[in-house]
Amino acid sequence: MRKTLGLAALAAVLFCGAANAQQINVKIGVLSDMSSLYADIGGPGSVAAAKMAIADFTKDHPNVKVEMISGDHQNKPDIGTQIANQWYDVDKVDMIIDVPNSGVALAVSQVANNKNKVFIVSGAAASDLTGPKCNANTVHWTYDTWMLANGTGTAIVKTGGDTWFFLTSDYAFGHALERDTMAAVEKAGGKVLGKVRHPLNTNDFSSFLLQAQSSKAKVIGLANAGGDTINSIKQAAEFGIVKGGQSLAGLLVFASDVAALGLPTAQGLVLTETWYWDANDANRAWTKRWHEAGAAAGKFPTMIHAGVYAGITHYLKARLAMGPGEHDGKSVVAKMKSISTDDPLFGKGEVRADGRVIHPAYLFEVKKPSESKYPGDFYKLRATIPANEAFRPLNEGKCPLVSG
Amino acid sequence: MERVVAPLAKKPSALRTQSETIGFVVMAAVLVVAPFVTYPLFLMQAMCFALFACAFNLLIGYVGLLSFGHALYFGWASYLSAHAAKVWGLPPELAILTGTATAAVFGLIAGSLAIRRQGIYFAMVTLALAQMMYFVALQMKFTGGEDGIQAVPRGHLFGLIDLRNEMAMYAVVLVIFLGGFLFIYRIIHSPFGEVLKAIRENETRAISLGYKTDRYKLVAFVLSTTLAGLAGSTKAIVLQLASLTDVNWPMSGEVVLMTLVGGLGTIFGPVAGAFVILVMQFKLAPIGEWVLVIQGVIFVACVLLFRRGIIGELANMLRIRL
């Protein structure tokens, strides 16, 4: 019944479209965490970035008409699945983007596969999305745990930090981050002196930091995220860890976390990100427009927001190339993989066969308060990792789409 | 000490069970027609939560025991059901049975520990047990931790009916929901149910009349957890995933909210409450930032002003029992 209606609608559209030659209709859904833990790194900022991407693209290509809706998955896979299903089935959304929170992202990826639509992940970190759980409808932008582990791990060992101690969040994400970083460190010639696992959402790290201190490792790797990372760093400052000569490696840190810590506490922290608002004039200009597009003043865009912008831009490029009419998810994604990516934010890269988007990554160090001239001036660049080194090699991912 | 549940209609009449029967027929009719009008997946999820809330209500509304950790049974049942369907390859009816059985076992263990205490201490014990099991779920490999168990197959019911067909799945969920609901109804309107209500009103007197109240409370507790488990197991198959959200304490809080909004101690209350809360969650999704605040406001408003809940107020106005 739905299919007939769909065909009839298509016919109607084409008929009307005949007068409007090449009109391409696209509907995009921005699914993010608007109200809880990840609202700062994704959330309304992602919606603002999406609006900008759509406005920029349709300005140059007025025959593409894009409708956008947004929703809050509240970090619950149930709600995320429900919304994704409803959007794809009832609201005729073609593509869903963002989704911070790996659990929700994995669920939505399945839904996109079932319904043969498109899903672009910008917010979530699970490298499994382009690994064993990859599928032909999902594209993974911005970052993943492998890239973080490798970027930070290898780069730090190369600059002399060759003995490590891990403070790991005791659940799948933390373990994965620890495992990948350990591998990178040992491959680069470093040594892991020890590790300790702490429960998720631990408030007090003094006990664990004490253990890290007594290990005398040069680098303490923080294989955790969010509030846990912030607390570890805050308390590490208290215990004089950095003053005592050890350095902290934040394996998953966003600019918003640095803002939450404040520079006096976060200074010296080494981390990897793929986009920084203050890196060049183009990014700064983009940030200004991001604030005008509705993002909260006083906050700064994260790489996830940039990923939403870039992802939508590339998707629209692919849709433009395919012309009007309905196209199923797999074919659009295949088209996205065939065009190399080139956008003002991430530079040149490509979408690989496993859905992974590769672009350069950057090793940053948090500035000292004296070095920061204005709000948001957080990072100095330590190293650039070229695109083809930054992400896990294609053949190591165990993605069923590759080789087979 | 005041009773938890607001007093029922002043004039119990011969119509009272009739009103409940009519209510049931109306509800069933609406649910049969609904999938042609509203998105079926949403309705199925709502029915699972409605069953969960009904199971919870059995304990608080009719026995007077507030369980603050009911998510334990809901969540673990959904994990086992998901695991059974995905890893052990069981057909959906057996997967759901596995989950339900798990909840029953957990309920028996937890119940025998918790029943020894009353009131707020009972609630605290249930909360403590639920928190422990949350951390266990977080760490065990089979639950998939933060990612949860994904891509659970819908399977073929009895090896014949493909449940990927939304309507077939809907029919199954509807049967389970109505069945569970009727089962609860039967429990309440039975000699066993009368004893439960007596225990709620005045436990000492019930004991003095010779009833072994602990045993009754334990049976009620296990029935409640089993039905909660049934809801969780079904939900895992419908949404094809099981996650940590299902075992965490906000989920326990949500079921309390649903029952409170709908009406404690009424039989249709939890159903109404579940639908209202879920609709709110989805309608509010576009303006997500205020969800938490609105839920809080509803809690406060219900406690202060609408203690009887939606269905309770309705029943009170019409002077019938619902």
Place this chain on the structure above:
Amino acid sequence: MIEIFGIPSQALFGQLLIGLINGSFYALLSLGLAVIFGMLNIINFSHGAQYMMGAFAAYLILQYSGLGYWPALIIAPIIVGITGVIVERLFLQWLYKLDHLYGLLLTFGLALIFEGVARNYFGSAGLPYTVPESLQGGRNLGFMFLPNYRAWVIVASLTICIGTWFIIERTRLGAYLRAATENPTLVRAFGINVPRMITLTYGFGVALAAFAGVMAAPIYNVSPQMGSELIIVVFAVVVIGGMGSILGAIITGFGLGVIEGLTKVFFPEASNTVIFVIMAIVLLVRPAGLFGRRT
């Protein structure tokens, strides 16, 4: 790899001291809750949110008036305590005649509101707040490096805890309060303004939560969810200690801090769970808690 078992005694002392420090923080936090339940029979589920409000108040005081940590320690609890008084007058007073359950549900709802509003205005990542100049740094004790701030936490916490216990158990005001809870009608007949005492007591309990919040701001992440993460643990402390007993909450707080600290050394993954295991055991063996007066 460093093995956790067979940890040298030096390091063990360090962990014990840290456990004690954490315990003092738990005791401080659960004090307010114990006061409110012990005196008023209200289960204040919004305690975590009020703790969070204390930390946020400290941040806002710094932002808007430039006053730092020390003034905030006094001003923030007063401000948040006043909001507590408002809550009591507006909402709680209608619920005293009803089952405990409704108080719990109401304060639970209030906690959601406070957290939601904070999140909407401040985001969820957190706000920066640093250790005050005078307390920065630390001293090397030989077996560990003790930050000055942590030493201050023990001192402040002990002072407040003992002070509160003294006021309630050993002064006339405290006696009136305890009498008013047991038999409000009789105490009113003596001319004592019972409702006002109740309101002020609730405000005091809330102020204690806010005080703990200001103490936490320099070392824990100041975020809207900081309260909800701790509230369950704090409840466990109060329940184990005995819901009517101030002394119970204090001693249990310290004790649990030490036990948790030891668990972090020998079995770190379980350090979150151990408190609940103890709570379940205590409730089954001694339902009123270790020091509780009512059953």
